[in-house]
Amino acid sequence: MVTEHLTALVVDDELPVRALLAKALGEVGFQCVESSDGQDAWQQHEKSPFDLVVTDLKMPKMNGHKLCVDLLNSPTRPIVSVLTGIRHERLIQDLESRGIDLIRHKPINFRNLARELRGLLDQKVTSVQNASEPLTESEDPSDESLTPKAEQHRKHAIGVLLKDKNVANELAGTLTDSSKSLFVTTNSEQLCQVLDHHRIDLLLIENDLGGFLSGIEIVERLNHQLIRPKVVLFAEESSKIHQIADENGVEFVTPINTDRNEIKTSVQRILRDTLEHDAFIPPLARHLVKDFGDIPPLPQLVVKLAGYLAMPLNDISIDELADDISADTRAATDLLKVTNRGRSHFEQTTSVHQAVNLHGPKRTIAMVMSMATMKAQSDVLNKWDETHRQWYQKRSVIIAAAASVFAERLENCSPDTAYILGLVQDIGCLVLANKFGSRYDLIAERVQGVGRTQLHQLELESFQIHHAHVSAALLQKWRLPQALVRTVVAHHDPDAEEGLPKVDASYLRVIQLAEAFANAMDMPHPYRSFVLSQCLEKFTDHSHDQRVMACTEALEKAQSLCELFEFPVPDQAELGSILQKSTASLT
Numbered sequence: 001m002v003t004e005h006l007t008a009l010v011v012d013d014e015l016p017v018r019a020l021l022a023k024a025l026g027e028v029g030f031q032c033v034e035s036s037d038g039q040d041a042w043q044q045h046e047k048s049p050f051d052l053v054v055t056d057l058k059m060p061k062m063n064g065h066k067l068c069v070d071l072l073n074s075p076t077r078p079i080v081s082v083l084t085g086i087r088h089e090r091l092i093q094d095l096e097s098r099g100i101d102l103i104r105h106k107p108i109n110f111r112n113l114a115r116e117l118r119g120l121l122d123q124k125v126t127s128v129q130n131a132s133e134p135l136t137e138s139e140d141p142s143d144e145s146l147t148p149k150a151e152q153h154r155k156h157a158i159g160v161l162l163k164d165k166n167v168a169n170e171l172a173g174t175l176t177d178s179s180k181s182l183f184v185t186t187n188s189e190q191l192c193q194v195l196d197h198h199r200i201d202l203l204l205i206e207n208d209l210g211g212f213l214s215g216i217e218i219v220e221r222l223n224h225q226l227i228r229p230k231v232v233l234f235a236e237e238s239s240k241i242h243q244i245a246d247e248n249g250v251e252f253v254t255p256i257n258t259d260r261n262e263i264k265t266s267v268q269r270i271l272r273d274t275l276e277h278d279a280f281i282p283p284l285a286r287h288l289v290k291d292f293g294d295i296p297p298l299p300q301l302v303v304k305l306a307g308y309l310a311m312p313l314n315d316i317s318i319d320e321l322a323d324d325i326s327a328d329t330r331a332a333t334d335l336l337k338v339t340n341r342g343r344s345h346f347e348q349t350t351s352v353h354q355a356v357n358l359h360g361p362k363r364t365i366a367m368v369m370s371m372a373t374m375k376a377q378s379d380v381l382n383k384w385d386e387t388h389r390q391w392y393q394k395r396s397v398i399i400a401a402a403a404s405v406f407a408e409r410l411e412n413c414s415p416d417t418a419y420i421l422g423l424v425q426d427i428g429c430l431v432l433a434n435k436f437g438s439r440y441d442l443i444a445e446r447v448q449g450v451g452r453t454q455l456h457q458l459e460l461e462s463f464q465i466h467h468a469h470v471s472a473a474l475l476q477k478w479r480l481p482q483a484l485v486r487t488v489v490a491h492h493d494p495d496a497e498e499g500l501p502k503v504d505a506s507y508l509r510v511i512q513l514a515e516a517f518a519n520a521m522d523m524p525h526p527y528r529s530f531v532l533s534q535c536l537e538k539f540t541d542h543s544h545d546q547r548v549m550a551c552t553e554a555l556e557k558a559q560s561l562c563e564l565f566e567f568p569v570p571d572q573a574e575l576g577s578i579l580q581k582s583t584a585s586l587t
Contacts, residue, residue: 006030006121007048011041011055011067012083017106021054021083024114038062042070049076052117057084057091065091072098079120083108093265103269109495122283156271159229160184161191161205161215167256171204174260175267187211188218192315195222200229202270204263206256207235216241219248223503228483230270232263247502281476281489285428285469288435289477301328302372305365306480316361322353325368334371335364366416370400370423377430384433388444395518396426397561402554403514409550410513410539411506418510424480425488425511428470432459451525456492468492487511509538517554524577552576 008030012018015036022032030052035041039061045053053071057064064082071080081102082095092103101120104113158180162168165186172182183194188211194200203222207215219231228249234256235241245253251270254263304324308316326332332352339355340348349355356364377396381389403422404415433440443458456466472489476482487507490496497505513535520532536547555576 006052007050008032008052008054008117009035009041009044009050009078011035011038011053011059011064013037013056013059017056017083020110021113024110025052025054025117027111028114028118030114030118036060038064038067042067045071045074045076045078049074050078052079052081052121054081054083054117057082057086065095068095068100069098072100079117081117081120083113092269093262096265096269111493111495156180156201158182158267159191159194159200159203159205161188161203161209161218162186162234162256163206163209163211171260171263174264180271188213189315191218202230202232202267204232204267205234207233207241216244216248216250219250220244223248228486228504232266232270234258249504281473281485282465282469284463285465285473288431288465288470289473301325301331302369302478302480305369306484308361308365313360313362318353318356318361321361321364322351322356325356325364326352330375331368331372335368338367338371362414362416366419369420373420373423373427377427381430385441388433388441391444391448391522392426392429394562395522396423398518398521398554398558399423399426399511399514401558401561402517402551403510405550405554405557406510406513406517407507409553410542410547411510413503413506413510418507418514421484421487421507421511422514424475424484425471425491425515426467427474428467428472429455431470431474432463432467436463448522451523452527454519466492491515509535513538514554517551521555521558 006029008022008025010018010022010025010032011034012021013036018034018036022034025032033044033050035044037060038055041053041055042062044050053067055064055067064084068080068082071078079101081104082100083104083106085106095103102117104116156179158172158175160168160172160182162171163186165184168184168186172184176182183200185191185194187209191203203219205215205218209215209218213221215233215235219233222228231245231248231250233241233245233250233253235253236255237253241253252266254266301324305321308321325335335352335355336349339358343349349358359367377392381392384392400419400422404419407413407418408415429440433444439462443455443462446458447453447455456468459466468489468491472485475485475488483504487504488511490508491511497508513532516528516532516535520528522528536551539547542550
């Protein structure tokens with residue numbers, strides 16, 4: 001049932017868990033009641049049914065499993081979710097076979113869980129409405145706005161990497177159905193070829209591959225390239241394997257001889273959870289981007305180049321990369337133009353192959369992707385007045401430059417990937433500006449004139465979404481890797497870092513610091529200097545001088561990039577003074 005005011009029952013014998021989850025659910029529109037045991041919870045639901053019940057499993061009087069079974073069989077069945085610290089695969093399978101809506105494990109980010117649960121309830125309401133209303137001619141079944149229906153028909157891509165081809169084919173045969181596309185590989189090179197052309201939702205990988213790299217090492221390398229499919233690791237269980245697997249976001253570890261039906265059930269659960277995770281972009285942002293036609297689609301080349309980010313550097317063929325870029329006349333011309341800027345006639349590079357050799361594969365990919373993104377931006381920026389256009393261009397370049405430097409100096413992650421993230425994280429501003437016109441102009445003016453304001457907060461107050469939501473929706477529309485989408489959508493969530501794998505958390509800290517850096521450089525104000533200082537304090541593994549040096553290098557790189565792309569060049573003396581004030585209080 002769905003009442004005018006959404007109601008939720010939170011069941012857990014630990015008071016702090018109940019209180020924190022109830023608070024988070026309240027923030028997304030639920031009126032919450034708390035209970036400390038299963039028996040009391042069942043009695044409360046019988047007396048006055050709830051829209052949502054979230055329960056632990058291990059509790060006094062009546063355990064959570066029994067409560068779930070009763071709720072799922074109830075004529076007033078609510079959305080039923082389990083939040084537990086128990087990791088018992090057979091128990092999970094039993095609940096899934098009975099139709100449980102969601103299972104999550106502690107510890108967890110309560111705000112993210114609350115949003116996920118609200119999304120489940122909204123999806124249930126939409127499904128009921130769709131079932132009772134015929135599809136009109138104007139409603140395209142592939143339309144993103146019809147998320148529940150559209151997602152049901154999207155094929156999942158599953159990669160399988162096992163050393164024994166017969167075992168790999170046998171496992172793939174168990175999993176194959178009309179909703180899945182399977183790619184069977186027996187070595188890392190074949191897997192990289194698959195990742196070059198397909199976005200993989202789930203990777204089933206054997207740890208003992210008998211080669212130079214183990215399965216978990218391949219997963220680690222993918223993580224460092226921000227390619228993060230869900231992963232099932234086939235390995236003999238050990239504390240060391242579990243620790244590394246947890247750090248890299250592996251769903252679970254199981255022996256290669258695990259019953260195939262158990263694997264199939266687990267795969268279905270993981271793929272279902274993947275859909276729910278991808279749905280965290282607010283529907284309003286999805287609608288806005290879907291209906292917005294002024295930003296052109298990125299060239300297909302850019303989508304293909306993003307696939308190269310999944311590959312280890314040594315596995316990228318310079319010849320193939322150069323051929324791909326050469327096939328796009330605009331990209332090839334722009335690359336040579338940037339490469340030859342400032343060179344004498346005798347030093348000119350005359351072929352794309354030479355340019356790729358000069359810059360290296362990853363740097364070349366970053367350059368081509370950034371130029372394509374800037375071209376897409378410029379088509380929209382022409383409609384903005386000169387003041388706002390210069391503000392946005394300077395801001396976006398400073399963020400991208402700073403992100404690349406901070407990634408290399410403070411986090412030891414890929415500066416090229418960080419540069420791309422920095423460049424695209426605020427592109428949603430352009431969509432909002434074109435949609436809301438003068439209303440957004442007022443926000444831009446206020447951000448440039450009032451030091452204590454924050455752009456995303458003003459956007460939220462005015463439109464119920466902010467630029468990170470819209471940027472992520474746009475990246476998804478462009479079919480860029482989901483890891484980029486997830487990092488961008490979360491960069492204004494103060495709790496997003498909790499529970500993230502180490503690599504994802506590194507990139508998130510980098511782009512958050514880069515944006516704070518750009519805000520501080522935008523205008524001198526004590527509040528903005530304080531925010532930058534607070535972000536820098538997270539990097540306690542580095543000395544005061546190292547952090548200040550990274551900021552100085554970021555400022556210098558921003559200047560050179562503005563000159564390179566012929567954007568307004570920041571005043572170095574003024575920004576240097578701001579930087580000195582912002583870093584003065586660092587410990």
